[in-house]
Amino acid sequence: MPGRIVGRCCPLFASVLFTLVLLVAPACTRTGASGAPIQFRPTAAPRAEQGPAQLVAPALTVLDQPPDRPLYTLNVTLDYDNGALHTQEKIEFRNPTGLAISEIKFNVPPARRAGAIDVRDARIFGQAQPLAFEVTSTVLSVKLPAPLPAGAGIALAFDYVLKIPLQEVITGIGGDDSSRGPHSLTAGHWYILIAPWENGDWYTPGYTPIGDNYVSEVADYEVNILAPEGIIIAGAGEESREGRLWRYSLPMARVFAFGASPVYQIDQIEQDGVTYIHYTYPEHRKFTEAVLYTAARAVALYSELYGPYPYRTLRIVETGRSQGQEYSGMIGIGTTLYDGYPGRGARHDLIATTAHEVAHQWWFHLVGNDQIRSPWLDESLARMSELQFYERHYPRDVDWWHQRYIGASRPRGSIDLPLSAYPDGRAYIIAVYQRGLLFLTDTRRRIGAQAFDAALRDYSQTMAYKMATPNNFFDALARHTTEDLTDLVNGYFASAIALPCRISDNAIGCRR
Numbered sequence: 001m002p003g004r005i006v007g008r009c010c011p012l013f014a015s016v017l018f019t020l021v022l023l024v025a026p027a028c029t030r031t032g033a034s035g036a037p038i039q040f041r042p043t044a045a046p047r048a049e050q051g052p053a054q055l056v057a058p059a060l061t062v063l064d065q066p067p068d069r070p071l072y073t074l075n076v077t078l079d080y081d082n083g084a085l086h087t088q089e090k091i092e093f094r095n096p097t098g099l100a101i102s103e104i105k106f107n108v109p110p111a112r113r114a115g116a117i118d119v120r121d122a123r124i125f126g127q128a129q130p131l132a133f134e135v136t137s138t139v140l141s142v143k144l145p146a147p148l149p150a151g152a153g154i155a156l157a158f159d160y161v162l163k164i165p166l167q168e169v170i171t172g173i174g175g176d177d178s179s180r181g182p183h184s185l186t187a188g189h190w191y192i193l194i195a196p197w198e199n200g201d202w203y204t205p206g207y208t209p210i211g212d213n214y215v216s217e218v219a220d221y222e223v224n225i226l227a228p229e230g231i232i233i234a235g236a237g238e239e240s241r242e243g244r245l246w247r248y249s250l251p252m253a254r255v256f257a258f259g260a261s262p263v264y265q266i267d268q269i270e271q272d273g274v275t276y277i278h279y280t281y282p283e284h285r286k287f288t289e290a291v292l293y294t295a296a297r298a299v300a301l302y303s304e305l306y307g308p309y310p311y312r313t314l315r316i317v318e319t320g321r322s323q324g325q326e327y328s329g330m331i332g333i334g335t336t337l338y339d340g341y342p343g344r345g346a347r348h349d350l351i352a353t354t355a356h357e358v359a360h361q362w363w364f365h366l367v368g369n370d371q372i373r374s375p376w377l378d379e380s381l382a383r384m385s386e387l388q389f390y391e392r393h394y395p396r397d398v399d400w401w402h403q404r405y406i407g408a409s410r411p412r413g414s415i416d417l418p419l420s421a422y423p424d425g426r427a428y429i430i431a432v433y434q435r436g437l438l439f440l441t442d443t444r445r446r447i448g449a450q451a452f453d454a455a456l457r458d459y460s461q462t463m464a465y466k467m468a469t470p471n472n473f474f475d476a477l478a479r480h481t482t483e484d485l486t487d488l489v490n491g492y493f494a495s496a497i498a499l500p501c502r503i504s505d506n507a508i509g510c511r512r
């Protein structure tokens with residue numbers, strides 16, 4: 001049973017003195033007057049790889065002990081009134097390319113808006129000399145002073161100011177996952193992210209106006225956010241707080257996101273070792289119990305079906321948007337989704353969207369995928385999870401759910417196109433969310449619910465913390481059934497899929 005609701009009253013904000021920041025953040029130091037940015041203080045001199053540093057050019061220094069996966073340290077000073085984040089970012093990582101490289105590329109999603117980000121500095125952490133860099137569209141390229149050997153680790157530091165855009169009015173699904181409205185600010189994929197390395201190049205896909213145009217691999221995050229007095233921060237992961245300084249630790253994550261607001265009302269419940277925390281505007285606090293229990297029941301069901309939820313906290317954060325959004329250890333619920341909820345029952349977008357976004361903790365966060373090339377892989381599965389949530393907890397509402405989210409007529413469109421191939425948001429939703437669900441329910445009917453559930457669990461566990469491809473999904477199915485799925489795949493997919501031989505009746509070209 002869920003635990004009882006615990007209200008957290010508005011935190012008492014003590015003003016933070018400069019010295020307090022030094023005390024609580026030993027790896028950082030803050031300079032200047034109140035409101036000046038938190039800054040790094042080098043704690044260890046990096047090892048020189050190529051002799052003494054030159055007078056003008058920076059030396060290439062490598063890490064003695066590079067982390068197994070990228071470690072991001074983000075020191076953020078939030079200027080809430082102006083929607084500006086001054087960030088000092090350090091990324092420690094290992095050269096992932098298998099080659100000696102002289103250039104490293106990063107994805108910077110907010111840079112798709114001209115002037116949104118002002119990158120002031122890039123350098124090897126601890127070095128006196130900056131590095132040459134350029135920002136072109138949404139890609140930041142940094143030139144190293146000498147080739148970084150394959151497998152060697154490096155720490156790069158960036159200093160930038162980002163202006164979070166005002167909330168767009170859009171129909172459908174897409175747009176920025178970082179935005180600000182009259183009551184809150186949301187920062188999703190807002191920082192400089194190392195680009196994945198694949199097929200001999202950095203993967204820098206750029207912006208598309210529909211869907212989630214982000215691809216990120218698993219990394220660890222340590223985040224310090226200095227907020228103005230009276231601003232509540234809702235960040236993902238383990239939280240600790242000293243006055244205006246909010247600190248978060250989020251390991252093994254696809255993204256670090258946070259919300260900020262002067263009006264957030266905070267409620268939480270605890271269930272099975274997970275704390276669910278809901279941040280909502282005052283007018284929607286009356287729905288907090290429904291949202292929290294929906295999230296807790298969804299996590300319990302999906303943990304049973306797919307494997308355990310990987311964190312001890314899940315934050316559910318109201319945003320100024322009109323859609324839900326998944327992040328690691330956190331989901332965003334757009335403010336319009338609360339409209340008209342009667343306060344009980346599941347026949348409403350608020351409940352369905354909460355169940356859907358929670359499912360992305362498995363299909364996006366745990367099992368990663370290329371959301372730009374294969375958006376169906378997480379979205380169709382998240383919708384399937386939503387259906388499973390209704391089947392388990394609201395069986396009498398399953399028909400309502402089907403009518404509302406899938407519709408009575410058979411939707412059209414190939415489910416497996418990249419984001420850029422769908423002409424508009426409506427076509428994307430019909431193909432990926434509606435028809436994608438039908439592909440999965442047809443598959444379940446064909447192979448049986450038991451084999452289907454076993455395959456989903458297998459897929460989740462096998463591909464945890466990796467980037468899954470459609471082949472990985474079909475391979476998981478083939479480990480639990482020998483039913484021929486050729487006709488279903490031909491009917492729903494545009495691209496030629498080489499199915500495993502076990503589920504294609506040994507078709508020519510099948511994968512063994």
Ligand SMILES: [Zn+2]
Nearest residue numbers: 356360379382
């Ligand atoms: Zn989704």
